[in-house]
Amino acid sequence: MAALPSAEVQRRAAKIRCVFLDIDGVLTDGKLYIGPNSEETKTNYVRDGYGIKLALKLGLQVAVISGRPSESMRRRLEWLGVKHIALDTEDKEPAYLRMCAEMGLSDEQCAHVGDDVPDLPLFRRVGLACTVADAHPKALALAHWTSRYSGGHGAVREAIDLVLEAQGRI
Ligand SMILES: [Mg+2]
Structure with a gap:
């Protein structure tokens, strides 16, 4: 059995009102x-999608900020119920600040799940910086918590469960 989240991580998770997610x-x-006409295809993990739906149903906000454009991902996220989506956004911090203002949230009420250098400005701000098992070393070094799962293999679900459990919602 993996180690339980530290008391410090649970203390941070208890304050979270919105989980921000990276995509890639x-x-x-x-x-x-990359297809013959340069179209891009990506895979999604269904258990992560269920976690997003569960979070929204239980009153935990979910927002997505990605550096790449993807209309198919936008459609999937909208289908899951995500209302705060910023794609094709290389500099994530302005989008994050705008969404925080829209939702009336402070940094300590936000978590971010990211895996690479573009996520580091958000990691320095948020109350709970989460990363994935196969993240870039700089993300692993700065995160408060690391999922036992790799990106696209349940890390998002584990992060959402961590927050919901810390708040006694599941
Ligand atoms: Mg990424």
């Missing part, structure tokens, strides 16, 4: 399949 390497395994 977090909601996906980071691979892009």
Whole structure:
């Protein structure tokens, strides 16, 4: 059995009102399949999708900020019920600040799940910085908590469960 989250992580998780997510390497395994007409295909993990739906149903907000454009991902996220989506956003911090203002949230009420250098500005701000097992070393070094799972293999679900459990919602 994996170690339980530390008391410090649970204390941070108890304050979270919104979980921000990266897409590539977090909601996906980071691979892009490039088709003959340059169209991109990615895989999603159904258990992560269920976690997003569960979070929203239980009153935990979910927001997504990604550096790449993807209309198919936008449609899937909207289908899951996510209302705060910023794609094709290389500099994530302005989008994060705008969404926090829209939701009336402070940094300590936000978690971010990211895997690479573009996520580090958010890791420095949020109350709970989460990363995936196969993240870039700089993300692993800065995160408060690391999932036992890799991107696209249940890390998002584990992060959402961590927050919901710390709040006694599940
Ligand atoms: Mg990424």
